[in-house]
Amino acid sequence: MNVQPLLIEGDWQLPRELVGTLRAEDPTTGEAIGPAFPIVGAADVEAALRAAVAVADELAATPPERIAAFLEAYADGIEADADTLVALAHAETALPKQPRLAAVELPRTTGQLRQAAKAVRSYAWTSPVIDTAAGLRSHHAPLSKPVLVFGPNNFPFAFNAIAGSDFASAIAARNPVIAKAHPSHLATSERLAQLALAALRKSGLPSASVQMLYHFDHEIGAKLAGDARLGAIGFTGSRAGGLALKAAADAAGIPAYVELSSVNPVFLLPGALAERGEALAQEFFASCTMGSGQFCTNPGVVIVPRDEAGDAFVAAATAHFANAAASVLFSRGVLDHLRQGIATLCAAGAEVLAGGEAAAPGYRHAPTLLSVDAAQFLRAPKALQTEAFGPASLLVRVDDVAQMAQVAAAFEGNLTGTLYSATNGSDEETWTRVAHALRPHVGRLIGNRMPTGVAVSPAMNHGGPYPSTGHPGFTAVGMPSAIRRFTALHCYDHVPDHQLPAELRDHNPGGVARCIDGCWCIDDLDQGAQHA
Structure with a gap:
């Protein structure tokens, strides 16, 4: 049987123990492609x-x-x-x-x-x-x-x-x-x-x-x-x-x-909705369906006040989802997982507002928007936080700020949490209250942006409390x-200078930033500390 070789021991080699084969698939047709x-x-x-x-x-x-x-x-x-x-x-x-x-x-x-x-x-x-x-x-x-x-x-x-x-x-x-x-x-x-x-x-x-x-x-x-x-x-x-x-x-x-996994809750505060609700509906839809929704930072749960501005947002978002073409997913497994996730949400009390169906050919699914009352969400928070990986999201309708904070406190660990607030400052007290409840449950707290962008920056945290990741302290x-995830912390106790690793010796190789006696400095030890 002709199969592609493995990269082992510095070279391409045929398998020692071939137990089967697999081929990639074209998601648009479901047909196998390539070798x-x-x-x-x-x-x-x-x-x-x-x-x-x-x-x-x-x-x-x-x-x-x-x-x-x-x-x-x-x-x-x-x-x-x-x-x-x-x-x-x-x-x-x-x-x-x-x-x-x-x-x-x-x-x-x-x-x-x-x-x-x-x-x-x-x-x-x-x-x-x-x-x-x-x-x-x-x-x-x-x-x-x-x-x-x-x-x-x-x-x-x-x-x-x-x-x-x-x-x-x-x-x-x-x-x-x-x-x-x-x-x-x-x-x-x-x-x-x-x-x-x-x-x-x-x-x-x-x-x-x-x-x-x-x-x-x-x-x-x-x-x-x-x-x-x-x-x-x-x-x-x-x-x-x-x-x-x-x-x-x-x-x-x-x-x-x-x-x-992560559902990345997005909180739409009352002032933000009153100020720019229609624009937020478009922004939400674009984020949820970008890449067919196949992002770990997809906005999977959106918390919306039950008022006139909130109703208008829901109507606009529903129209966007209802008018969208079916999205192509990566594989049969992703499609099945999405369908199972939506079924779990519905069984827990969510209502489908738009979409909800698979489509042919290949691995397609309609962008899907669901909704549930906050009281029901708080009764079944685990089931209603099921990740529906794909172009799907759940709206949670809240009666007031107190209920919004309760919902925030009920979330499992997530990679991100987002709060949209008014530009005129009218949401300041609400922002503080909701953010305080949400902060322990997310790795990255976002203001006025959807969560799907992840900048490659030294300051980025792409991690969070369980179950978004297995450890809340690493990105x-x-x-x-x-x-640093893939390192060991090595300590040297009175080891002679010439036997130390280069960056720990008295002479500093190339101006490495080092914490010496509580201060970050870049010079050799015998030159005095100059702050890095």
């Missing part, structure tokens, strides 16, 4: 893990300049091959070539790689701390173990297991990566892996620093996630899949950074913070 890719057994997984373990110490000791050179060469290679990559991703996901893939996501991906390279050169991710009186010095250091990365279905470039933020972060921390491609973009991932290997060879990193497997069954995945030879796991995807991997990793003491976007 057959291997579903592998335990032998191939073991080979990749063994090879990654073998180079972990060498990669951890690699000079930062070579790591940065790899990240930049990879970014250059992606840009040079942009037309091919965009065509592959478009065929496998049905996401538009322009602007989504070519002008937005691909530049975001290369930007992340270059930001990671910058953080490597500046040692920013290591956060060196020196206490001269106590004789202590500490920093974040490589795990000296492989990182297993699972890519999601909704970002063929920016979160791809072999090119996205988790990948860039793990490599920047000088850890080998074993990438698990997503079935929704097999050929795209293969091409990215080819470019990664070329950059790897150009920069001279160890041959097994980057490896990629296409697919294996859940039992093998759980066994791999619980293998003590792993250093950490990065996962973006379904709550069920992520929690299964996390359980296996937790049992073995392996950190698992999992992004699971999957933004260097250098994202890098």
Whole structure:
């Protein structure tokens, strides 16, 4: 049987244990496209893990300049091959070539790689701390173990297991990566892996620093996630899949950074609705249906006052949804999950205002708007926070500010929470009350913007309380913070200067920002502290 090779041990190899094959699908027709890719057994997984373990110490000791050179060469290679990559991703996901893939996501991906390279050169991710009186010095250091990365279905470039933020972060921390491609973009991932290997060879990193497997069954995945030879796991995807991997990793003491689900509540305060309700209805509809609603930051629940302005907003939003064409989803699995989510919301008391039906050909579903009374939401908050991943959202109608604050306090952990307020200041007291109730439940609090934009910035938090992620203190976007997920905190107690890592020695390599006796400074220890 002809199947595509795997990237293992620094080269392309045919599977050792082929247990099946899979092909990508055209979401617009549901038909299989492209070559057959291997579903592998335990032998191939073991080979990749063994090879990654073998180079972990060498990669951890690699000079930062070579790591940065790899990240930049990879970014250059992606840009040079942009037309091919965009065509592959478009065929496998049905996401538009322009602007989504070519002008937005691909530049975001290369930007992340270059930001990671910058953080490597500046040692920013290591956060060196020196206490001269106590004789202590500490920093974040490589795990000296492989990182297993699972890519999601909704970002063929920016979160791809072999090119996205988790990948860039793990490599920047000088850890080998074993990438698990997503079935929704097999050929795209293969091409990215080819470019990664070329950059790897150009920069001279160890041959097994980057490896990629296409697919294996859940039992093998759980066994791999619980293998003590792993250093950490990065996962973006379904709550069920992520929690299964996390359980296996937790049992073995392996950190698992999992992004699971989020409904990203949006609160429309009374003054904002009275001021610009029709514009907000259009903004909401555009955000909910962008990318067919297949974003982890999709506005899945919108809280609307029950008054004249709120009624007008609901009517306008309903019209937008009712008049919209069916959206193309990534796969049969996404379509089934969306239908199940809508059914769960309806069973819990929600009413469909527009949409609600699947459509042919391929994997299409009508943009769907639902509504429920706040009292019912508060009676069944868990069921009514079910993620309907796709172009769907639930309106929650509240009677007053007190009820709005109650709804805010009832939310599970989310990646984002948004409040729209009036420009004339009339919502100030309401904003304060609702924001206070909402703040503990969201990673990123947003003012007067829909949540679907995620800037690649050092100040970004793309994380949040459970169940949006498995840990509220870490972000999957933004260097250098994202890098620190895949590190170990190393402390040195009265260790001689010449035996310390470079950024902890008395002489400061290249003006690294270091916290010395409570002050951030950039000079050598014997020159006195100059603030960074």
